[in-house]
Amino acid sequence: MKLASLKSGRDGQLVVVSDDLTRMASAAAIAPTLQSALDNWAAVSDRLEALQGQLNRAEVEGEPFDQHRCHSPLPRAYHWADGSAYVNHVQLVRRARNAEMPESFWSDPLMYQGGSDTFLAPRAPITMPQSEGFGIDFEAEIAVITDDVPMGVTPEQALGHIKLVMLVNDVSLRGLIPGELAKGFGFYQSKPSSAFSPVCVTPQQLGDQWQQGKLHRPLVSELNGRIFGRPDAGVDMTFNFGQLVAHAAKTRPLGAGSIIGSGTVSNQLDGGPGKPVAEGGVGYSCIAEIRMIETIRTGAPSTPFMDFGDRIAIEMFDDQGRSIFGRIEQVVEKA
Amino acid sequence: MKLASLKSGRDGQLVVVSDDLTRMASAAAIAPTLQSALDNWAAVSDRLEALQGQLNRAEVEGEPFDQHRCHSPLPRAYHWADGSAYVNHVQLVRRARNAEMPESFWSDPLMYQGGSDTFLAPRAPITMPQSEGFGIDFEAEIAVITDDVPMGVTPEQALGHIKLVMLVNDVSLRGLIPGELAKGFGFYQSKPSSAFSPVCVTPQQLGDQWQQGKLHRPLVSELNGRIFGRPDAGVDMTFNFGQLVAHAAKTRPLGAGSIIGSGTVSNQLDGGPGKPVAEGGVGYSCIAEIRMIETIRTGAPSTPFMDFGDRIAIEMFDDQGRSIFGRIEQVVEKA
Numbered sequence: 001m002k003l004a005s006l007k008s009g010r011d012g013q014l015v016v017v018s019d020d021l022t023r024m025a026s027a028a029a030i031a032p033t034l035q036s037a038l039d040n041w042a043a044v045s046d047r048l049e050a051l052q053g054q055l056n057r058a059e060v061e062g063e064p065f066d067q068h069r070c071h072s073p074l075p076r077a078y079h080w081a082d083g084s085a086y087v088n089h090v091q092l093v094r095r096a097r098n099a100e101m102p103e104s105f106w107s108d109p110l111m112y113q114g115g116s117d118t119f120l121a122p123r124a125p126i127t128m129p130q131s132e133g134f135g136i137d138f139e140a141e142i143a144v145i146t147d148d149v150p151m152g153v154t155p156e157q158a159l160g161h162i163k164l165v166m167l168v169n170d171v172s173l174r175g176l177i178p179g180e181l182a183k184g185f186g187f188y189q190s191k192p193s194s195a196f197s198p199v200c201v202t203p204q205q206l207g208d209q210w211q212q213g214k215l216h217r218p219l220v221s222e223l224n225g226r227i228f229g230r231p232d233a234g235v236d237m238t239f240n241f242g243q244l245v246a247h248a249a250k251t252r253p254l255g256a257g258s259i260i261g262s263g264t265v266s267n268q269l270d271g272g273p274g275k276p277v278a279e280g281g282v283g284y285s286c287i288a289e290i291r292m293i294e295t296i297r298t299g300a301p302s303t304p305f306m307d308f309g310d311r312i313a314i315e316m317f318d319d320q321g322r323s324i325f326g327r328i329e330q331v332v333e334k335a
Numbered sequence: 336m337k338l339a340s341l342k343s344g345r346d347g348q349l350v351v352v353s354d355d356l357t358r359m360a361s362a363a364a365i366a367p368t369l370q371s372a373l374d375n376w377a378a379v380s381d382r383l384e385a386l387q388g389q390l391n392r393a394e395v396e397g398e399p400f401d402q403h404r405c406h407s408p409l410p411r412a413y414h415w416a417d418g419s420a421y422v423n424h425v426q427l428v429r430r431a432r433n434a435e436m437p438e439s440f441w442s443d444p445l446m447y448q449g450g451s452d453t454f455l456a457p458r459a460p461i462t463m464p465q466s467e468g469f470g471i472d473f474e475a476e477i478a479v480i481t482d483d484v485p486m487g488v489t490p491e492q493a494l495g496h497i498k499l500v501m502l503v504n505d506v507s508l509r510g511l512i513p514g515e516l517a518k519g520f521g522f523y524q525s526k527p528s529s530a531f532s533p534v535c536v537t538p539q540q541l542g543d544q545w546q547q548g549k550l551h552r553p554l555v556s557e558l559n560g561r562i563f564g565r566p567d568a569g570v571d572m573t574f575n576f577g578q579l580v581a582h583a584a585k586t587r588p589l590g591a592g593s594i595i596g597s598g599t600v601s602n603q604l605d606g607g608p609g610k611p612v613a614e615g616g617v618g619y620s621c622i623a624e625i626r627m628i629e630t631i632r633t634g635a636p637s638t639p640f641m642d643f644g645d646r647i648a649i650e651m652f653d654d655q656g657r658s659i660f661g662r663i664e665q666v667v668e669k670a
Contacts, residue, residue, distance in 0.1 A: 010374055010590075039345055076413045076590055078452035081523065102518070112520040113448040117413035117590030128586065129487050151670055152464050173586060183437070185447040186521020188416070192586040251463065251508060251527040255345075255411055255452030335486055 001045075001052045001202045003027070003164065004326075005034050005071050007121060012071045016052035017199050018062070021326055025055045025062035034073050034200075038257040041147045041163055049202075067326045072119040072196035073166055074145065074257060080116035080194070082141070082170055082261035083109050083244040085237045089266035089285075092273055092292045109239045109247045112186050114170070116259070120195035122326065125333040126171055126306075128192070135174030136306040136332055140221045140285035140314045142233050143168040143261040144241050145200060149254035158245035159213050161254075165206060167197035167219070167325050168261055169314055174288055174305060196259075197314070198326035209318065213240030217324070219265045221285050222313040228290075229283035231267035231274065233316075264289070306332045336380075336387045336537045338362070338499065339661075340369050340406050342456060347406045351387040352534050353397070356661055360390045360397035369408050369535075373592040376482045376498055384537075402661045405533035407454040408501055409480065409592060415451035415529070417476070417505055417596035418444050418579040420572045424601035424620075427608055427627045444574045444582045447521050449505070451594065455530035457661065460668040461506055461641075463527070470509030471641040471667055475556045475620035475649045477568050478503040478596040479576050480535060484589035493580035494548050496589075500541060502532035502554070502660050503596055504649055509623055509640060531594075532649070533661035544653065548575030552659070554600045556620055557648040563625075564618035566602035566609065568651075599624070641667045 002019060005012030011033040015024040030047045031037035037044050054060045084090045087105055094101045120126065128134060145164040153161065176190035203210045209217050216234030220227065239247075244260050265285045267274050273293055275281025284290050291301030306312070314328040337354060340347030346368040350359040365382045366372035372379050389395045419425045422440055429436045455461065463469060480499040488496070511525035538545045544552050551569030555562065574582075579595050600620045602609050608628055610616025619625050626636030641647065649663040 078411045078413060079450060081450075084520075099519075105518070108518070110518055110520050111523050113450060113523060115414060115416075115448060115587055116451075117593055118588050127486070134586075151462070176586070181519050183440070183443070183445055184434075184516050184521070185419075185445050186519070188446050188448060189582070189586045193588075247524070251469075251511070251524045252450055253453050253528075258452055 001049050001205055002199050003034060003048065003073060004199045005073050005075060006069050007071045010076060011035055012075045016048060016055055017065050018055050021065055021199060021323060023055055023062040024065040025051060025060050027051060035257050038145065038147060038163065041256065067198040068123050070198035070326070071121045073164070073200040074259065075119055077116040077119070077257050077259050078255050079258035080114045080261070081111050081248050082114055082263060083111045083239060083247070084263035085109065085239040085244060086263055086266040087238045088236050088268050088273070089264045089289060092266070093288050095292060106238060109244055111244070111247055112191070114191050115193060118193050120193050120330070122195050122198045122328045123330065124195060125331050127333050127335040129335045131307045131332065133175045135176070137172045137174050137287045138221065138306070138312040138314070139170040139172055139264040140219050140229065141168045141170055141262045141264055142215050142219065143196065143259050144245070146245060146254055146256070146258045146260065148256045149245060149249045149258065151249055151251065151253045153246050153249050155240070155242035155246040158249065159242040161245060162203055162213070162241055164200040164202060165210065165215060166200040167314055167316060167328060169195045169312065169328050169330060170261060172286070195328055195330060197328055201325060213242040217316050217318065218282070219285060220315050220317065224311050227277050227283065229277065229285045231265050231282045231285060233262070233265045236267050237262065308332050308334050336384050336540055337534050338369060338383065338408060339534045340408050340410060341404050342406045345411060346370055347410045351383060351390055352400050353390050356400055356534065356658060358390055358397040359400040360386060360395050362386060370592050373480065373482060373498065376591065402533040403458050405661070406456045407531035408499070408535040409594065410454055412451040412454070412592050412594050413590050414593035415449040416446050416583050416593070417449055417598060418446045418574060418582070419598035420444065420574040420579060421598055421601040422573045423571050423603050423608070424599045424624065427601070428623050430627060441573060444579055446579070446582055447526070449526050450528060453528050455528045455665070457530050457533045457663045458665065459530060460666050462668050462670040464670045466642045466667065468510045470511070472507045472509050472622045473556065473641070473647040473649070474505040474507055474599040475554050475564065476503045476505055476597045476599055477550050477554065478531065478594050479580070481580060481589055481591070481593045481595065483591045484580060484584045484593065486584055486586065486588045488581050488584050490575070490577035490581040493584065494577040496580060497538055497548070497576055499535040500538060500545065500550060501535040502649055502651060502663060504530045504647065504663050504665060505596060507621070530663055530665060532663055536660060548577040552651050552653065553617070554620060555650050555652065559646050562612050562618065564612065564620045566600050566617045566620060568597070568600045570602050572597065643667050643669050
């Protein structure tokens with residue numbers, strides 16, 4: 001099943017979307033918003049599935065699906081926590097800011113709590129008061145949405161609480177991160193509003209692409225119209241989503257509609273950092289990584305962070321080249 | 336005006352509460368939930384004020400107000416960020432874990448993003464899978480609820496976005512904090528679900544007790560039936576709530592219903608740490624502080640953290656001894 005939220009009020013209007021992303025049908029008669037559907041998932045998911053099946057088979061007429069009308073599937077959420085499951089990325093970014101990575105990062109997931117009250121629409125601009133010194137970066141990631149998760153679930157149990165999967169651009173302000181992390185309380189100002197893919201998809205719908213809590217497809221990032229990265233989200237993911245959800249629920253339950261992110265998708269090459277796309281590699285899912293590679297090679301980074309007017313697109317395609325979640329596409333603009 | 340949310344569904348049922356906390360009246364005809372009222376604050380706040388005035392004057396009958404029927408005013412919220420405005424507390428806690436406090440902490444607010452999807456009711460138990468090693472502590476604090484706050488507001492502008500004030504027990508797991516902070520991403524598992532006071536109150540209603548974004552009354556914490564602390568929340572608050580909200584909104588807007596906390600209330604004495612209540616001081620708003628004092632004096636802490644069966648109550652009284660926000664009272668229980 002594929003779901004989306006049309007822009008409407010604060011929480012959007014729930015629609016089911018055809019597998020090929022061409023048609024949609026209102027789900028208002030079943031649940032007005034995605035949050036309300038998640039609040040009552042056991043009661044409504046079968047009916048949503050049935051409606052989406054009818055749309056796929058053209059048994060309900062529906063109407064054309066326009067991604068530009070979409071907000072993020074949850075325009076606001078009660079919980080958004082982002083892991084760092086691709087430990088390779090963490091290691092590179094730390095090296096870039098001359099910080100050591102503890103060995104425990106390979107066994108104990110890193111996770112931060114992000115702002116979830118004002119998500120951006122997938123095609124909305126990233127507005128910032130300034131670009132100079134902020135180090136505006138994108139981070140292309142996978143995220144899952146859970147139903148109610150009891151405190152203390154095991155990673156295996158947690159897999160069953162994952163109801164939907166989507167993509168996310170976890171916008172990061174690299175220029176603010178070192179100062180903020182030095183204060184010891186983690187990210188806050190350095191992680192402004194994130195944007196999610198227009199469409200979220202059930203794990204069942206993903207079929208073989210979803211295996212043991214990992215999404216096995218390349219995640220494509222396009223910076224200013226050029227492919228910047230296409231690492232496989234199923235490769236080098238040290239912690240699967242079951243482990244990430246269980247980590248989040250260790251000392252508290254998670255409410256329905258909690259969003260847990262994978263962290264920046266990153267693939268190694270021969271045990272070391274991957275190569276840029278221009279050199280035949282799979283590239284990177286954020287600018288910070290390529291800057292690290294440049295620093296290793298030449299002593300200084302050469303790829304700038306994003307400035308006003310720069311454009312980032314994030315999308316994932318199935319093995320037939322069809323977009324699975326629709327496209328995140330955002331331009332950086334002055335607030 | 337005073338508002339509360341009776342336990343009902345996921346978001347409670349909004350009621351207005353009489354100034355003396357004895358009567359309540361349903362606000363369902365105006366707004367079903369506090370979140371919905373905050374989503375439309377400009378349109379509904381006058382009508383809520385009018386209804387509460389009628390209740391105070393016994394022009395509507397209402398019914399007896401029972402704090403045990405209350406959930407936290409927002410049983411779940413889209414944003415919960417907690418500052419550390421009482422820098423004295425930060426300094427003591429850091430000293431207790433042998434960490435230096437940077438000088439910048441006196442000018443740049445510290446703030447972490449907390450979990451907001453599963454708040455506890457004010458009289459609900461604090462359930463934990465274990466007490467051994469967790470270092471279960473309370474933190475007595477003040478918190479405010481905002482309407483929609485634009486990105487980049489000044490501290491002065493931010494004061495106008497503060498719509499409601501309440502108390503909070505920001506439960507902390509001291510045993511998990513050092514390891515978690517060492518990972519660099521801030522608190523996550525070490526900050527389980529918080530509980531808020533049964534009643535939230537408009538700044539206007541607080542009168543002279545609310546001045547320039549600070550609440551000028553002692554905050555009383557009672558541990559196992561004995562007064563543990565009664566520091567004045569208006570004293571030694573380095574950053575007022577206008578500054579805290581502006582800090583939160585530097586790189587993103589805040590959605591209606593955002594909750595911003597003060598951090599643990601803490602008063603200095605003659606420029607140094609305060610004395611325990613038993614010695615005639617105002618005491619402390621968390622166990623970690625008294626343990627620090629004990630460590631300074633004797634080389635080791637003697638007050639234990641909370642164990643199963645321990646009870647914490649948090650309340651604030653006006654100068655006539657009347658409870659302003661109702662009472663948080665929680666027992667630690669095994670999950």
